[in-house]
Amino acid sequence: MNDRKEKLLSVQEIVQKAIEEGATTVEQVHLSIASMPFDMLEKVDALQKPVGKAREIHDQTVGNIYETIRLLNERAGEVARTLLRGKDAS
Numbered sequence: 315m316n317d318r319k320e321k322l323l324s325v326q327e328i329v330q331k332a333i334e335e336g337a338t339t340v341e342q343v344h345l346s347i348a349s350m351p352f353d354m355l356e357k358v359d360a361l362q363k364p365v366g367k368a369r370e371i372h373d374q375t376v377g378n379i380y381e382t383i384r385l386l387n388e389r390a391g392e393v394a395r396t397l398l399r400g401k402d403a404s
Contacts, residue, residue: 322398330391334384341380348372 352372355365 319398319400323395326391326394326398330387330394333387337380337383337387341376344376344380345373348376 349369352365352369355361356369358365
């Protein structure tokens with residue numbers, strides 16, 4: 315493999331890692347911010363159950379979205395590595 319391809323593969327790895335770590339950080343911030351109104355509403359006895367359910371649905375949805383981002387990032391990295399190595403990406 316030539317020097318240029320090695321450098322591009324190195325950049326690809328850095329970008330993929332940054333996207334993965336960034337998605338995880340944003341997910342954590344997202345959940346933290348979203349928990350504020352849930353925490354307040356759950357203090358009202360009559361709202362505890364419905365708010366708890368809403369939080370559960372919210373957190374699962376957020377988790378699924380960020381997991382999808384990480385999976386797409388992983389797949390894009392695989393395709394990029396394959397193309398950079400000069401092989402068929404399919």
